[in-house]
Amino acid sequence: MFNYEVRARKTYKQRRQNPPERDFIRLYRFTSENVMWMAEHFLGTSNETRGGSLDSFTKMKIFLRYAADPGFQTGVAEDIGVSQPAVSYTIKCVAQKIMNKAHIWIRFPQDNEAIQEEKQRWLRRYNFPTAIGAIDCTLIRIKKIHVNRHGNEYICRKQFPALNVQATCNAEEYFTSVSAEWPGSVHDSRIWRNSSVCRVFRTFNNAVLLGDQGYGIEKCLMIPYRNPATPREEAFNNLLKRERVIIERCFGQLKQRFPTLQNIIRLRLLVIPSFIAACFVLHNVAKYLKDEAVLEEENNDNDNDDDNLDEEDNNDPAQEVQRREGQRKRNELTEIMFQNI
Known part of the structure; x- marks a missing residue:
């Protein structure tokens, strides 16, 4: 017994x-x-x-x-x-x-009505036309992986073992998606192309996410001009960079509430993605419950992120089509924004 x-x-x-x-x-x-x-x-x-x-x-x-x-x-x-x-x-x-229960708390808009609601929510607080949110990746440190064939894949650009976690957020600083299973060496743009958010969002017109140079330009994902040559392009870059900082702020709040995400997660590799994603869920729960006590006490710091990455080179013809459509869309938005300055 x-x-x-x-x-x-x-x-x-x-x-x-x-x-x-x-x-x-x-x-x-x-x-x-x-x-x-x-x-x-x-x-x-x-x-x-x-x-x-x-x-x-x-x-x-x-x-x-x-x-x-x-x-x-x-x-x-x-x-x-x-x-x-x-x-x-x-x-x-x-x-x-x-x-x-993550699907209850982290939801990316799935239809035109939800997209329109997110665009209106963005414009109530910000100014970038047709935006519904921002996107970025953040590095989360993990223990050194002792895997003969794949361990080096987890060594990130900053030379420590990590997962490269992608997330999107809306104007109210709720995370609307998270992908936490990619090794640290994987490029941001590759994570985007293989995400469910990308597959869904590419089917919509006249709505964009705001990203940095770690991503490639396409009609639904706006990034800054690499070398702005006109006042219009400068204005576009300034507005995009000023407003996409919301995702950096969300990452900062997340890591401030859960400090282990700033240090090293000492769990088995198979458990880590669900642990990280669960912390993202609880960030949204904290917003819902208006539990901001931790955020009032400490500085908001997120030093794991770097928005100066170059776009990943890709010779895929389909990606080239996406790039040209994105450049055309960016030029259209630049003209609209310059008229409103």
Whole structure:
């Protein structure tokens, strides 16, 4: 017969007393009320603790404490009062539970009505015509990958192992898509071309995302002129660069709330993409819950990103068609913008 008392001793350690709310926010990056709400929403209501089981609130705290702590799982285990294996297993399970409801929280517009709503939302705050949001990639550090054939693929341009994570956001600083499975050496434009967002968005007309030189120009993705030669082109570049910074701000808020994304994620490689994407989901949840306590305390810093990359060379004829259509679209928007200056 299985000895539940032995299992409980292995799972639990002596716990810390409940911290004051201010300390709770520093430890878990959300208010205690919002952590309880997220636990019920993503994990369901469970107070079962027999045989060493963890209740939903404790599971969510473990996930958030790891996301908030740039250290090791052993430190999280000491903070919560559980064993390190319990921390590892819980992080994986909670990430998967969050991803099961990711479609509720991260949604890219799928039809003309949604596209029009996003364009109107953008113009209420910004000025770039036909824009619905911004796009960029950010590097997330991971442990060194000991894979004989593929380990070097994870070494990014800054010479450390990473995943190159692509995301889009809208005018209200919600993430509308995230792709977190690509090795750090993969170019931004390749991630874009292979994304579901690209396949969907290319079917629409008269709507664009704002990107940087890491992407190639096309009719639905605007990037700056490489060498602006006229006042019109200068005006276009200035407006695009000023407004696409919103995606940098979103990345900064994300990494500020979850500092482990600024350091090194020490998880198994197969778990890391879902963990990262789950943090993106919780960013949107924080917006929905108006939980901004962490953002008010600390500086917004996102130093992993670089918008000075050159466009990836590509001799694909289909890509050349996209490039010409994008250049034509950019020239049209430049004329419209110059008339309104």
